Amino acid sequence: MEDFIIPVITTNESGNERRAGFEFEVGNVSIEEVAKALHDKFGGTIKKTSPFEFHIEELEIGDLKIERDTQLLTSLKYRDWLQELGVDFSPGSDAEKIEHEVDKLSRWLVPCELVTSPIPFSKFDQLETMVSVLKDVGAEGTQESLHYAFGLHINPEVPSMEVDVILPFVQAFLLMSDWIIDDSDTDFSRRFLTKYIDPFPGSYAELILDNDYCPSMMQFMDDYLEHNPTRNRPLDMLPIFYEVDKDRLMDALPEEQKSLIKGRPAFHYRLPDCRVGEPGWSAAAEWNRWVFIEQIAENSNLREKLIQMWKKEQSTFSLNHKSSWIKQVGQFIQENLL
Numbered sequence: 001m002e003d004f005i006i007p008v009i010t011t012n013e014s015g016n017e018r019r020a021g022f023e024f025e026v027g028n029v030s031i032e033e034v035a036k037a038l039h040d041k042f043g044g045t046i047k048k049t050s051p052f053e054f055h056i057e058e059l060e061i062g063d064l065k066i067e068r069d070t071q072l073l074t075s076l077k078y079r080d081w082l083q084e085l086g087v088d089f090s091p092g093s094d095a096e097k098i099e100h101e102v103d104k105l106s107r108w109l110v111p112c113e114l115v116t117s118p119i120p121f122s123k124f125d126q127l128e129t130m131v132s133v134l135k136d137v138g139a140e141g142t143q144e145s146l147h148y149a150f151g152l153h154i155n156p157e158v159p160s161m162e163v164d165v166i167l168p169f170v171q172a173f174l175l176m177s178d179w180i181i182d183d184s185d186t187d188f189s190r191r192f193l194t195k196y197i198d199p200f201p202g203s204y205a206e207l208i209l210d211n212d213y214c215p216s217m218m219q220f221m222d223d224y225l226e227h228n229p230t231r232n233r234p235l236d237m238l239p240i241f242y243e244v245d246k247d248r249l250m251d252a253l254p255e256e257q258k259s260l261i262k263g264r265p266a267f268h269y270r271l272p273d274c275r276v277g278e279p280g281w282s283a284a285a286e287w288n289r290w291v292f293i294e295q296i297a298e299n300s301n302l303r304e305k306l307i308q309m310w311k312k313e314q315s316t317f318s319l320n321h322k323s324s325w326i327k328q329v330g331q332f333i334q335e336n337l338l
Contacts, residue, residue, distance in 0.1 A: 002284040004124040007294040013160040019118035020157060021266065022127060022283065025111035025150035025274050026139035034112055035066045037137045041129065061126050062117025068110050111150050112139065118157060118266070127283045134276045141275040142187045149190045151197070152274040152286055155266040156294075158240065163217040166240065167208065168303060169267060170224075172296035173235045174205045175306045178322055179329035180271060180289050187273045197234040197270055201227055209307050217244060225252035231260060236268035295337050302336055 012018050026034075035054035039046040044059040053067040114130065142150045159165055177199070181191070190197055204227035207213060215223060221241050229252050231238050241249045242263030250258050272286035296303050309332070313325050 002282050002288065004121075004127075004284045005288045005291045006121050007156075007291050008298045009159040009294065010121060011159075012157055017120045017122065018157045018159065019120050020124075020287075021118045021155040022114075022116045023151075023153035023155075024114040024130070024134065024276065024283075025152070026114070026134055026141060026276050027111055027144065027150060028140040029112050029134075029137055031066055031068050031112055033137050034114065034134065034139065037133050038064060038066065038114070038130065041133050042126075061119050061123050064117070065113075065115040067113050067115070069113070118155070124284075124287070131276055131283055139276050141277050141281070142190065142273040143275050143278050149187065149194045149196065150274045151190065151270055152272040152283060154269040154272065154287060154290060155239075155264065156269065156290065157266045161240070161243065161265055163215065163220050167215070167220060168297040168300070169293060170235065170237065171208055171307070172293045172303060174200060174209065175303075175310055176289075176293055176296065176329060177234060177271070179326050179333070180292075182326045183330070184272065184286065184289060186271065190273065195232045198230070198232045200233060200235075203227060209310060211307075218248070221245065221248065222252075225249070229253055231257055231268075234269070234271035236270055239264045239266060239268050292333060292337055306332060 007018070010018055031052055031054060032048075035046060035048075035056065039056050042056065042059055042061075042064075044056045044064075047055045047057065049055060052069075053065065056064040056066075114134065116127075116130075119126070158169075180186075186197075204224070207223060207227070221244060224237055224241070228237075238249065238253075238261050242261050243265055246263065249261070253261070269290055272289070275281040296306060306329075309328055310325070313321060313328065
């Protein structure tokens with residue numbers, strides 16, 4: 001099993017150990033089954049908020065939340081469909097039975113989500129124990145079905161909320177993203193059949209990978225939102241911008257996305273698949289690809305070298321730009337990061 005690599009920057013601007021939250025999306029399991037299995041393994045206090053949400057509290061690594069977002073499925077929009085599948089919504093029907101049936105029928109469509117509190121880098125070994133628990137209860141990952149566009153979302157705490165610290169992370173991601181997709185073999189359904197991880201537009205990459213780009217935080221935020229007025233990016237910056245200027249952020253977003261944004265001083269890295277049950281897959285491997293981004297962000301010499309390589313590649317005429325760039329980045333990683 002792969003070990004978790006610890007980034008170069010281990011503390012935040014307050015001097016405390018940096019942390020990261022994780023969100024595992026899996027299918028074909030009940031919320032209660034997952035919650036009880038995790039409680040049996042980790043202890044703590046288990047609380048049932050609803051048939052679709054459990055909490056496990058008082059753990060050394062922080063609280064865990066296990067949930068399924070069934071807001072849409074229980075709305076009137078889907079009631080006829082659920083009735084055709086056998087759910088009885090008639091007056092006097094047992095509410096608990098209805099909730100149980102909705103949970104059962106939605107397992108293949110709406111993921112079960114295991115959401116951690118922000119975990120200190122030094123305690124990441126507990127994450128693989130969580131993956132083992134999910135595997136043992138029969139949870140299915142992205143690879144099991146075209147319907148399963150399931151992700152492992154990682155929320156690494158920012159070292160600082162200063163723009164000259166945050167911008168290099170976004171630059172590093174844009175430089176590394178094609179290689180990460182290729183190296184991790186990101187699932188076809190997540191890339192092409194959903195909008196969850198739509199790529200950044202080329203115009204935005206050209207803007208922020210320019211040598212003269214040195215924005216204030218407000219300019220950086222405005223430029224990002226002009227090109228990316230959406231949370232559906234593989235590196236979603238909206239939680240950070242919510243912390244910077246909530247009103248400015250909300251003014252730039254379409255109405256249907258505003259209620260989905262939660263502020264936190266952390267990157268929302270949405271790119272990795274969640275492949276629980278696939279032999280050899282681990283949360284550590286996905287995290288370690290993120291660490292390459294951290295290494296490039298922290299080292300201005302390496303970042304500038306990679307930017308110059310990118311510009312040279314963009315200036316050449318080629319029908320195969322992407323594969324050529326992926327090969328170059330792979331070689332760069334071998335020579336400079338491993």
